[in-house]
Amino acid sequence: MSSSNKPVVVVIGNGMVGHKFCEKLMAASPSFQIVVFGEEPRPAYDRVHLSEYFNGKSANDLSLSMAGWFDAEQDIVLHVGDPVREIDRTAKVIHSRKGIIQPYDFLVLATGSAAFVPDIPGIEKQGVFVYRTIEDLDLIRAYAREARNGAVMGGGLLGLEAAKALLDLGISHPHVIEFASRLMPRQIDSAGSHILEARLKKLGLQLHLNKTTLAVEGEGRVKSLRFADDTSLDLDMLVISAGIRPRDELARLAGLQVGTRGGILVNEKMQTSDPQIFAIGECALVAGMVYGLVAPGYEMADVVAANLAGGHKTFTGFDMSTKLKLIGVDVASFGDAFVGEPDSRTIVFEDRHKGIYKRINITGDGTRLLGGILIGDAAAYNMLLQTVNNRLPLPPDPEDLILGSRGGAGSGAGVMDLPDDALICSCESVTKAAICQAVSEKGIETIDGMKKCTKAGTGCGGCVPLVKDLIAGELKANGRYIRNVICEHFDQSRQELLHLIKLHDVRTYDEVLGRWGKGDGCEVCKPAVASILASCWNDNIQQQAVIQDSNDRYLANIQKGGTYSVVPRIPGGEITPEKLIVLGKVAKKYHLYTKITGGQRIDLFGAHVSDLPDIWEELIAAGFESGHAYGKALRTVKSCVGSTWCRFGLHDSVSFAIEVEERYRGIRAPHKIKGGVSGCIRECAEAQSKDFGIIATEKGWNLYVCGNGGSKPQHAQLLATDIDQATVVRLLDRFLMFYIQTADPLTRTATWLNKMDGGMSYLKNVVVEDSLGMAAQWEEEMQALVDSYKCEWKEVVDNPALRQRFVHFVNAPRKKDPTVAFDSMRGQIKAKEW
Amino acid sequence: MESNAKWRLACQVEDVPSDGGACVSFGDEQIAIFNFSRRNQWYATENRCPHKQQMALSRGMTGSTGEQCEPKVACPFHKKTFSLVTGECLSGDEYKIRTYPVKVKDGKVYICA
Known part of the structure; x- marks a missing residue:
């Protein structure tokens, strides 16, 4: 407090808003001396994220930055743990509890609020807490160790946060008691509350609505609650979160005007009845309203700072829109959430199955959005809020805003x-x-960088997804290339990593990670590298089972309930009666559900992991081999019956399909590959919807590539016309190797082509005209893969060490997972619904 | 955590693959044990993924995330990831799985559950 000529601004209260005020005033003008008095023993901290204190954040993590506050030019003094006792408005000084007498030119009250504790008999008992400060949380945490069950009084936003805190502290089914008939009555409507209730019940909360608590009972410490409807509830601890009460006692004492129901009365400049004294944040009553959120408090802080620095700014109300994740459930309310007929029209979407509720209120003429409520899925929140605030025009079908455009x-x-x-x-x-x-x-390219640079996203954090979209959008608008690295553990794309692995002859994931990666890998890079290793060397993937994706790890497709399905290869869809009988017998023996797949094979569902080797032993003995339905590899080559039977058939499509399927079976690729061979232009094998399609012509075959079924169907495009079988195979070798070596992970051939510069004409040049001079090498590499093929299931069946890994319990290998259960339908089993 | 937790023999070291997991049966409980051999650490969690209540975490891929290399496992069903240390879901959901202390002695794996 050296420079004494500057006017002195005393701030009472060192919460988030008081802290923000200091920050704003220092930024607005250097010509003030600031003296802060805080009641709590520590400097300002982030109260919005208080519940994170229970899941691992320390008091330090939550503290607000004071970087730069104590630089030489800044004139600021902070007294923590020293509440102000009295304001002497005549002498313009304040008296602190520790005896400091501090003169002021301007005084800012940022005293915040306290938990509102209802006047219920017995509320003073041990085991009753409020949920407000880090100290409260420490007390709750200590008590919860001994408690078996607990309740929260108050089903508002903070009450549900408190219930989450109890869950985190190990109270398994906390009760929530609410006086009103719905949860979060300030933010959401009854229909929204119903959906929220169902979701929260599932998560273990026990909700009691319409409950008036008459007494807190117990000898010294809380034992039970008694309600007005003659019911009662046994509990060990009670957390009260029934709203806030503005801390206006100091202002009352000083003779400042306060509201009848509390709150320090201020004008639009946040001035109290004494023009030298301001009130901001939750202690202030502005236009009849106490704002219990941090964002309007920040706005008030800005108003006072701006006016002290000579500017003109007023507080004209604040948007109370809010979005939060309550125990994993999105809840959002924005604009005018409750307005109904006749001032507006309401559009409601309710999905009780998934627990989603969306309501939007639009103007009677359907041109503008007024507000709404989102429960269970609030992904659209930011855009909807922007639509309200910027008065953006609505689309012709406003329901698209919550249902998504169906175009x-x-x-x-x-x-x-x-x-x-x-x-x-x-x-x-x-x-x-x-x-x-x-x-x-x-x-700036990252959200962290953006937070440092603009402070966007550092408050409630609700805008972070929107900020990310804007960063990506702006980068794209500037024509910036975003490199496709595999994941956080590798700085290479899949193609770069594949080249490195081949060049350095690397055979294991651990060596790849050691040479070019960092950390311990993850579920993204492990299967990606596993696929590259398999594409390069074709070693049995079970040698590195733990880096394989879910299905590759057990060489079967995991299904609902944790059982697997088994798909033997049936090349070209051709199967003998003897083999059909074997499939039926195996399915009966192991109680499997059977279905014909889209790729002309037979899928056997419901196999326990420990039965897989036995099932395969029988199938292999009957001449079957793995169908790789579990792998990012060739699935099937579908065929029509062709010239052997069909009166229109030009060539033998079945034989060619079998030849091609057996050539490429087992080869791992960035994604699955499907093929088709049709015996004439009628195209019964639907070959043009496959990654490669071969269609008979009068003079030979036409070869199509990069088609796709699935969610984004795409027709395959013509690569070569009227070629013979050997040429088809040669071009396919090149095409597949080009794809395998250059596509990003999990990219089908269609998407790979769509992203390729030059598109189909470039692909044609590379594959048919050999413009890169790679053709000979690719054909050779493909031949090496073809020659090294082995049925991986046969290797497992014949290898006791590999076989042993197919168990559910390692300490009880014969025991099957007892949680597996089936229902029945049309005479077969089906997986129990999850 | 239950007060009657005690150290129990779960399995042999070689029952759990390097940098992978395995499931053990304790009465009605299923516990996933992870051999994080890259860092010579062992972890144990409940085998149930809270997302769809599937007994599958032991079959998931292990790995780590962030500067601190937080060890994690990804559920094979929908790739929800969980910290092997705190049990918290790391892929944005508010799920949490139970974790158990593990110790290895004379080639045997014990967990405290």
């Missing part, structure tokens, strides 16, 4: 269409223009 427009569309002055982060008042500028002018 198939990509997600995230529209972010870049927001006006430049659209407020993206309302806590920190950051506009779209500021974020885009940070990207294009300051080179």
Whole structure:
């Protein structure tokens, strides 16, 4: 407190809003001396994320940054653990509990609020807590160790947060007691509450609505609650979260005007009845309203700071929109959430099965969005809020806003269409223009960088997804190339890693990770590298079972309930009666469900993991081999019956399909590969919907590539016309090796082609004209893979060490998973619903 | 955590593959044990993935995430990932799985459950 000529601003209260005020005032003007008094023993901390204190965050993690506060030019003094006792408005001084007498020119009250504790007999008993400060949380945590069951009084936002905290502390089914007939009565409507209740019950909360508590009972410590409806509830601890009460006692004492139901009365400049004294945050009563959220408090802090620094700013109410994740359930409420007829029209979507509720309120003429409620899925929140705040025009079918456009427009569309002055982060008042500028002018590319640069996303964090979309959108608009590295453990793309692995003759995942990666790998890079290793060397993937994706690890497809399905290869879809009988016998013996697949084979479902080797032993003995239905590999080559039977058939499509399927069986690729061979132009094998399709012509065969069925069907494109069988195989060898070596992980041939510069004409040049000079090498590499093929199931069946791994319990190898259960349908089993 | 937790023999070291998992049966409980041999660490969690209540975590891929290399496992069903240390879901959901202390002595794996 050296420089004494500066006017002194005393701030009472060192919570989030008091802290923000200091930050804003220091930024606005250097010509003040600031003295802060805080009641709590520690400097300001992040109260919004208080419940994270219970799942591992320390008090330090939650503390708010004071970086730069105590630099030489700044004039700020912080007294923690020293509450102000009295304001002497005549002498313009305050008296602290520790005896400090501090004169002021301006006084800012940021005293916040306290938990509202209802006046119920017995509420003072041991085991009753409020949920407000880190100290409260420490007390709750200590007591919860001894407690078996607990309840929260209050089903509002904070009450449900508190219930989550009890869950985190090991109270398995906490009760929530709410006086009103629904949860979160300020934010959501009854229908939304019903959905939220169902979701929370599933997560272990026991909800009691319409409950008026008459007494807290027990000898000294709480034992039970008695309610007005003559029921009672036994419990060991009770956390009260029934709302807030503004801390206005100091203001009352000083003779400042307060509201009848509490709160320090202020005007739109946040001035109290004494013009030298301001009140901000949850202690202030502005236009009849106490704001219990942090964002409006920040806005009030900004108003006072701006006016002290000579500017003109007023507080004109605040958007109370909010989005949060309550115990894993999205809940959001924005704009005017409750307005109904006749002022607006309401569109409601309710899905009781998935626990989703969405409501939007639009103007009577259907041109603008007024507000709404989202439960269970709040992905659209940010865009909807922006639509309200920026008065964006509604689409012709406003229901698209909550149902998604059924025309198939990509997600995230529209972010870049927001006006430049659209407020993206309302806590920190950051506009779209500021974020885009940070990207294009300051080179910010990550959300962390953006937080440091603009502070966007550092308050409640609700805008983070929108900020990410804007960063990506702006990067793209600037034509920036975003490199496709595999995951956080590798800085290479799949193609780069494949080249390195081949060049250095590396055979194991551990060596790949050791040479080029970092950390311990993950579920993204392990299967990607496993696929590369298999494509390069064709070693049995069971030698490195733990890096294989779910299905490759057990060489079978995991299904609902944890059993597996078994698909033997039936090349070209041709099967003898003897083999059909074997399939039927095996299915009966192991109680399996049987179904014909889309690829002309037979799938046997419901096999226990420990039965898989026995099942395969029988199938192999009958001449079957693995169908690789579990792998990112060739699945089937579908065929029509062709010239051997069909009166239209030009060539023998079945024989050719079998030849091709047996050539490429077992070869691992970035994604699955399907083929088809049709005996004439009628195309009964649907070959043009496959990764490669071969169609008979009068003069030979036409070869099509990069088709796809699935969610985004795409016709295959013509690669070569009227070629003989040997040429088809040669071109296929090249095409497949080109794909295997250059596609990103989990990219089908169709998507790979769509992303390829030059598209089909480039692909044709490379594969048919050999423009890269790779053809000979690719054909040779493919031949090596073909020659090294072995049925991986046969290797497992014949190898006791590998076989031994197919158990559910390692300490009880014969025991099957007792949680596996089946229902029955049409005379067969089916997996129990999850 | 239950107060009657005690050290129990789960399996032999060689029952659990290197950098992989295996499931052991304890009465009605199923516990997934992970041999994080890259870092010479062992972890144990419940075998049930809370997302769809499937007994599958022991069949998941292990790995780590972040600067601190938080060890994790990915459920084979929908790739929800969980910290092997805290049991917290790392892929954005608010699930949490139970974790158990593990010790290895004379080629045997014990867990405290």
